[in-house]
Amino acid sequence: MTPPPSPEVALAQTSLLQAMIAIAPKSVRIGCRVIRDGDEAHLLPDEARSIPARQPAMRRASGAARWIAHGLLADVGVNGFAILRAPSGTPVWPDGITGSLAHDDDMAVATVAHVAHIASLGIDVEPAQPLPDDILALVATPADRTDAAERHLAGRILFCAKEAVYKAAYPLDGEVLGYEDITVDLDACRAVTKTGRKVSLAYCAAPRVVVLAFVDAG
Structure with a gap:
């Protein structure tokens, strides 16, 4: 498991989250996480197998982004869903849900919504x-x-x-x-x-x- 965030990391996450929530439509759920050591452990087994990247940094970033997305999906009643990476590179979402993942070197973000409200989402x-x-x-x-x-x-x-x-x-x-x-x-x-x-x-x-x-x- 990853250690708890430092006060600086927690502040960075909170500040960005507030800014993201302010711009998102009400029907869209959105989240962020500072990538840190051990985040690759947040990948579910099937997710880990679907991601070809073997570089530790890439797997940490993928784990951080999916950790956020798992929480957002739980908020809309979807628990334990493995967000696989399709051959095209896009994440595969549950039926009735659209979403998107992204990260830079330090921060991961994710967003989800019901397709009844939003047909498709993208985030960077x-x-x-x-x-x-x-x-x-x-x-x-x-x-x-x-x-x-x-x-x-x-x-x-x-x-x-x-x-x-x-x-x-x-x-x-x-x-x-x-x-x-x-x-x-x-x-x-x-x-x-x-x-x-x-x-x-x-x-x-x-x-x-x-x-x-x-x-x-x-």
């Missing part, structure tokens, strides 16, 4: 730091709109948004998308893919950049 997390110029050149297109975001974090939020949109769109459309295939408007908090899929966005930029992408049911 990144450090609240400027995006390197070489990565921004790969991510941004002339059609993207980021004026509403803090200038020094606009590129990072854009990157995070496109990652989250892909996670929300793929289960619905089965389409592999590149960054150039997703147009993001942070001013309007929405995005559209090359297939015409419209996705709503919500984001926070402190204490970490988190973007939630979602497609409303119906």
Whole structure:
């Protein structure tokens, strides 16, 4: 079992959780966890077997993200469900539930909702730091709109948004998308893919950049 968090870790989790809850629709459950040693033990046996990564850091991150998701699923009455990794790399959710997992080097996040309210979810997390110029050149297109975001974090939020949109769109459309295939408007908090899929966005930029992408049911 992992040791209890230090006061600093607990504060980091609480601060981010508050920011995430503030941006999420009421029908969406969301959570976070600072990744720490031993989190790989939170993987259920079937989950552990479905995840090909053998690097300890990756397995810790996967364990942390699934630990959050297990708690969120329990909140909606689903207990002991193994969130397997599909061959496509996407997590497999219970019938009637949509969800998403993400992590950076230090923080894991997860979100779930009933498909009766939200058709599909995507989430991504990144450090609240400027995006390197070489990565921004790969991510941004002339059609993207980021004026509403803090200038020094606009590129990072854009990157995070496109990652989250892909996670929300793929289960619905089965389409592999590149960054150039997703147009993001942070001013309007929405995005559209090359297939015409419209996705709503919500984001926070402190204490970490988190973007939630979602497609409303119906």
